[in-house]
Amino acid sequence: MTDTGNEMDDDALAGEYALRLLSREDTRRFETRMAQDPALAALVRDWQARLAPMADELTPEVPPRHVKRALEARLFPDSARRMKVTRRLWMGITGGAVFAALAAFLLLLPQIQSPGFVPQYSAELMSEAEGLRLTAGFDPDSGTLILTRMMGEARPGRVQELWLIAEGEPAPVSLGVLADTTEIRLDVPADLIARLPGATLAISDEPPGGSPTGQPTGDVLAAAPVVKT
């Protein structure tokens, strides 16, 4: 090409560099110059911006789902484990626990009582293996959730933590550590009140003070759906 001045040469060279057309040696030489010459770097940047709209000619294609799953498992291994816990919760729920919970709930309903508290929703959290049974009553008007411990307590040196698993929430949300008392009163945060009906409550076994990660870390002891009273 006939030289029309260094400036134009550099501009074309920057374009070739942006297109990745330069040989390995020329690329190295160009990058050495660019490191010392911001104007050259700016020329490359301009070319990148000029050329990028060519990608609009390409047909976008939604990648298969497994790509995103693999990506997130790779970047966020802790939430992959969290998903496993969630899945375990759901498996527990679908494994007949719902029916058992509902049956028990009907029997135990009258025992939920606290002055002035009218639960519109309830859940029955129980585990035969754990010897655990708690009834939960929820009043969405006040956001009050009252759990009555019918049977069982936390494992020695451990605590029980209550979780909300709501549709659309990527992970369980902690509602608090449960005291070993008969009646446990929790105020559900305002933004979660509407999520409770139809969601699932679950109790996990955690170290003192509750889960250190903000997600269930120990065994899932019981889980049950929140149903209309």
Next chain:
Amino acid sequence: MTTAGDIETLIARVALQDRRAFSELYDATSAKLFGVCLRVLKDRAEAEDLLQEVFVRIWHKADRYRVTGHSPITWLVTVTRNMAIDRLRARGTQTEDINAIPAPRDQRPTPEAQAIALSESRRIVACLDELEQDRAQAVRGAYLDGLSYDDLAKRFDVPLNTMKTWLRRSLIKLKDCLSQ
């Protein structure tokens, strides 16, 4: 539809390691970037693998985005294309393989696509159209397919130096056209 401003916000949140923003950014841009990977690599499994690498890079380097001064899509496309070409070149020489690469089709978008295209992309298409057809195809082959000068010279059956001259002249013409 996600606007450039939305994507910019998402990238800023990803730079703060916001996982939900990362997921949204993926949902908003992965189809476009996957299109870039597929076009350069022409191999589905490799393109999927690369797309993952691209988003790993985005997760770790989102804080660098601002210093590039690019629009968000330009940055994402440039990162993706460069990584795709790195992978293409790492495969080794393409020369034996060149005939396996589909010949460049006329990539002019359909009228509908054109209607929704950004003004920028309409401009570059219009400017490419002002070049002789084979020169425009050579520029597209270099950018979209990641072809090297050797590949291009073989593809268009011209001497290497002729191809270099074509490309450099075409670039200058493109720049003039785009700056009008």
